[in-house]
Amino acid sequence: MTNNTPPVCNYEGSDYQTSFWDQGGRQYEDRSEAIALKRLLPKSGRLMLELGAGAGRNTPRYTGYERIVLLDYSRTQLEQAQQRLGASDKYIYVAADVYRLPFVDHLFDGATMIRVLHHMSDAPKALGQVKQVLGPGGTFVLEFANKLNIKAILRYWLGRQKWSPFTLEPVEFVELNFDFHPKAIFGWLKDLGFNIEKVLTVSHFRMGLLKRIVPTSILVFFDSIFQWTGAWFQLAPSVFVRAVTRDAISRNDNSFFFKCPECGNANLVDKINYLECPNCKSKWEFKDGIYDFRKSI
Numbered sequence: 001m002t003n004n005t006p007p008v009c010n011y012e013g014s015d016y017q018t019s020f021w022d023q024g025g026r027q028y029e030d031r032s033e034a035i036a037l038k039r040l041l042p043k044s045g046r047l048m049l050e051l052g053a054g055a056g057r058n059t060p061r062y063t064g065y066e067r068i069v070l071l072d073y074s075r076t077q078l079e080q081a082q083q084r085l086g087a088s089d090k091y092i093y094v095a096a097d098v099y100r101l102p103f104v105d106h107l108f109d110g111a112t113m114i115r116v117l118h119h120m121s122d123a124p125k126a127l128g129q130v131k132q133v134l135g136p137g138g139t140f141v142l143e144f145a146n147k148l149n150i151k152a153i154l155r156y157w158l159g160r161q162k163w164s165p166f167t168l169e170p171v172e173f174v175e176l177n178f179d180f181h182p183k184a185i186f187g188w189l190k191d192l193g194f195n196i197e198k199v200l201t202v203s204h205f206r207m208g209l210l211k212r213i214v215p216t217s218i219l220v221f222f223d224s225i226f227q228w229t230g231a232w233f234q235l236a237p238s239v240f241v242r243a244v245t246r247d248a249i250s251r252n253d254n255s256f257f258f259k260c261p262e263c264g265n266a267n268l269v270d271k272i273n274y275l276e277c278p279n280c281k282s283k284w285e286f287k288d289g290i291y292d293f294r295k296s297i
């Protein structure tokens, strides 16, 4: 990899969708997230960028958008998404590094990043990339793992956890797994030129015992009410934010879509099985419906 980008958490070959979501007892989290997304997403839009789309668990929830780009670092995750969503012109599959997005500036009017920042060792850099490809008034729905959650606070007070949940720096509790302080995230978003429009807290009842003894629909119901408290304080393990670009940039009206992640040139030549960059001679593969911008072929 070039440009010295931070390390990437790679789900290549992972059965994450099956083991974590389908059979992992996470129906409560999944349904609570669906409610939060519905509350945060615009009713309609033109082109959405789903960062870290994985196997497309959330993609069918972006109903208002005409077209959706599913971006993930793992090609096998995108293949699973293709199977799940079926062939459609509505979806564009792109394997790429979040730190080196292969799109021209201000291309999208919407972006989501759900359960992804969690794996970013350089969160401000990743958020900056998102800002760069969003057009004027573009909506960004971001989820992050909250270090200031009640469980972490109690553990800290009881002396069972060394790191403080009250300080602004991210905590890496397992390699390439980070929790963030809400104030740090809000600060980064504002510095980048986003207005924060809405904050929801999600998964308040993420506790094994509760999930076993209380019916999922009851937990989801109470979570959906508690989500609104996110406007005032954030003590749940998961936080959702709707941020909107505020600066007066003009929309990208030219016909370019991709750009070379190596040199930034947008004038890529379509060679059917790959896109060629005439400037730096990189070749970006297009195979079985997936664009691959991770490594030049």
Ligand SMILES: [Zn+2]
Pocket (backbone or CB within 6 Å): 260, 261, 262, 263, 264, 265, 277, 278, 279, 280, 281, 282
């Ligand atoms: Zn190039």
